Amino acid sequence: MKLDGALYPWRFRIVLALLALLVGVIAWRIVDLQVMDQAFLQGQGDARSVRHIPIPAHRGLITDRNGEPLAVSTPVTTLWGNPKELQAARARWPELAAALRQDPAALSERLQQLATREFTYLVRGLTPEQGQAVLDLKIPGVYAQEEFRRFYPAGEVAAHLVGFTDIDDRGREGMELAYDEWLAGVPGKRQVLKDRRGRLIKDVQVVQNAKPGKPMALSIDLRLQYLAHSELRNVVQEYGAKAASLVMVDVQTGEILAMANQPTYNPNNRRNLQPAAMRNRAMIDVFEPGSTVKPFSIAAALGTGKYQPDSVVNTLPGWMRIGRYTIRDVSRGGMLTLTGILMKSSNVGISKIALDIGAEPVYTVMQQAGFGQDTGLGFPGERVGNLPNHRKWRDAETASLAYGYGLSVTAVQLAHAYAVLGNEGVNVPLSLLRLDRTQEGVQVIDKQISSTVLQMLQAVVEEEGGGGARAQVPGYHVGGKSGTAKKISGTGGYTKDAYRSFFAGVAPLSNPRIAAVVVVDEPSKGQYYGGLVAAPVFGKVMARALRLMNVAPDNLPPPAPVQTAEATTSKGGRG
Structure with missing residues (x-):
């Protein structure tokens, strides 16, 4: 008894040929990627590990006419978290809340709601020392980034004229708003290597330096x-x-x-600010x-x-x-x-x-x-x-x-x-x-x-x-x-x-x-x-x-006549 396939031997040969061709194409592609076109794989690898992170640029200094500072930018630390990673460290959430001076229940609820996301701000505008103290806890999923915050040395004295910036350092009132483009800096770029979880492996190079904002001297004294x-x-x-x-x-x-x-x-503390x-x-x-x-x-x-x-x-x-x-x-x-x-x-x-x-x-x-x-x-x-x-x-x-x-x-x-x-x-x-x-x-x-x-x-x-x-x-x-x-x-x-x-x-x-x-x-x-x-x-x-302003007076009383010693003596002689 003959098999049905034996009646059509050419079918078998075609299948074998196709399989052989497929193997040949795969082998050629492997050789091409590994030997002839290495840049493609390198690019794909870099795309999954090389990142460009912004370098913050501080705003321009605002001074009075004599150079006294009215608005300066100070470096601050912003802490952000990866809620996906933080889910694995639930036991440390109370510790994190205490370090951030936040309500533990509120922080826990927020992290649970954002469990599927990979980014959320934890707190912004900390001093570098405060931010480092939280990072030293080494809680998985907690990261930091550098930012700048505006500080106003004259406080309420020049607040209406100088104005203020928002949390993203953009002008919102006064001269800060009127001259926002002039004062705002241009962020730079830094190339870094990160793993698949976003953790920094290596700081490679600065691609573009940050350009600080231009300074501005106001007319006020x-x-x-x-x-x-x-x-x-x-x-x-x-x-x-x-x-x-x-x-x-x-x-x-x-x-x-x-x-x-x-x-x-x-302007340095606007928590209870009244619009009027x-x-x-x-x-x-x-x-x-x-x-x-x-x-x-x-x-x-x-x-x-x-x-x-x-x-x-x-x-x-x-x-x-x-x-x-x-x-x-x-x-x-x-x-x-x-x-x-x-x-x-x-x-x-x-x-x-x-x-x-x-x-x-x-x-x-x-x-x-x-x-x-x-x-x-x-x-x-x-x-x-x-x-x-x-x-x-x-x-x-x-x-x-x-x-x-x-x-x-x-x-x-x-x-x-x-x-x-x-x-x-x-x-x-x-x-x-x-x-x-x-x-x-x-x-x-x-x-x-x-x-x-x-x-x-x-x-x-x-x-x-x-x-x-x-x-x-x-x-x-x-x-x-x-x-x-x-x-x-x-x-x-x-x-x-x-x-x-x-x-x-x-x-x-x-x-x-x-x-x-x-x-x-x-x-x-x-x-x-x-x-x-x-x-x-x-x-x-x-x-x-x-x-x-050292303006000379123009309404002083005339000086009293000064009596000389000779005049005094002669008067005494007559007496």
């Missing part, structure tokens, strides 16, 4: 910043105020020398500036040629009606010169002037001084304010604009406007960065007019009955204007008993160097007038600031 912070804190406590702000500007360069706010916060404390009110809060804008209305009147410094305006009987509105003065008034209108802060007087010259000159001067305009600082969240420009100005709108209602400004804009007055009418752009050379300015107010207005503001501070006596600075001539404005209520009208107190001024008047603005929000204890609440803060800060 930390000494002046401390002064502003301290005095604002005192005035808030003394008068039970809701908040306060202070801005100081270099009149000649436009650099902001100090910018402080209350309440504030500690984070606001840089000097740049974000807008308000009606009240009487602090009257000098610009006077400048507009002088610019028309219809008024001179000794022009007289009848403000009797201390009030006037415009349509259904009544404008009142705090004092009864009388026949007042332009200087007298500023000294008495007469709403009636300034309204009559504005109605006489029209709204356009007043609007133009205020616009050119920076009201309602972008400062160009690029600060996150900065408000522009509002300077209305009506197609047809009604009398009530014209009058209210002249004495500081119906428009809104920030403290920075108000300080900038007074810097224009102090800089002989030249508008120089503001800067939050230290400048190596003076910026180009634009003449927006006639030089003679700005000088005349400053002399009037000197009378407001230094002459009896001026209302700004508490802003005086011993040894220096100072010019400024106080203001008090009712706050707008949530219904659109004005509150009955909530005010903002202001004082804005320039010093020293012989050669103006600093313009400063103080804003106190809702003083609730005792007084609320700007001349009583905000003016003393201005005087105290300005007095110490001028001395710290």
Whole structure:
């Protein structure tokens, strides 16, 4: 009997041939990989063992104008775990929780939920010593990586301006956010060998060096910043105020020398941070500036040629009606010169002037001084304010604009406007960065007019009955204007008993160097007038600031005559 396969011998031969061909192909491939094309296997092996891990780069240093550090990067250790590996070391989880200062039950629950994953953060931002203490426990599945964390030496004093970074070292507030690309470094790469469980076997080489962020010098002077912070804190406590702000500007360069706010916060410890404390009110809060804008209305009147410094305006009987509105003065008034209108802060007087010259000159001067305009600082969240420009100005709108209602400004804009007055009418752009050379300015107010207005503001501070006596600075001539404005209520009208107190001024008047603005929000204890609440803060800060900046006094009493020995002898002989 014959087998069926014997009937088709060619089938058997084909199968054998195919098997032989397959063996030959496999043998050729083995020879090819091992002898001729070794790079392929090496690449596959490297792909399973060679890794590129990032080298962290620290952010650029932020300093004040004198090089004092405001934000520095410090190395920290971040511990991470492989939950898969940690499942085999359950008995050591309580020990790990104790080392991490975490709740054992919470850590155990988290590791069980992530049992199928290979990565989770255990804790971030430890000091290198703390991180090494945990690693020394040699718990399987616990690893470390280097990072940097931001530290702010000035703490709450410069918090609103400098800002802070998040846990991943990215800018989130203030200058840290505005200049994040400039400050952020470029991470490097390091080539290492790891086993299949991710454990480091060998550090091979640095493929790309980390590039640190670029440094940045701010325009503020930390000494002046401390002064502003301290005095604002005192005035808030003394008068039970809701908040306060202070801005100081270099009149000649436009650099902001100090910018402080209350309440504030500690950027190094933000666990109990209140959102209201984070606001840089000097740049974000807008308000009606009240009487602090009257000098610009006077400048507009002088610019028309219809008024001179000794022009007289009848403000009797201390009030006037415009349509259904009544404008009142705090004092009864009388026949007042332009200087007298500023000294008495007469709403009636300034309204009559504005109605006489029209709204356009007043609007133009205020616009050119920076009201309602972008400062160009690029600060996150900065408000522009509002300077209305009506197609047809009604009398009530014209009058209210002249004495500081119906428009809104920030403290920075108000300080900038007074810097224009102090800089002989030249508008120089503001800067939050230290400048190596003076910026180009634009003449927006006639030089003679700005000088005349400053002399009037000197009378407001230094002459009896001026209302700004508490802003005086011993040894220096100072010019400024106080203001008090009712706050707008949530219904659109004005509150009955909530005010903002202001004082804005320039010093020293012989050669103006600093313009400063103080804003106190809702003083609730005792007084609320700007001349009583905000003016003393201005005087105290300005007095110490001028001395710290070595500005020569311009208001010293004449020296007493010195008697010589010869004169004394001759007098004695006559006796």
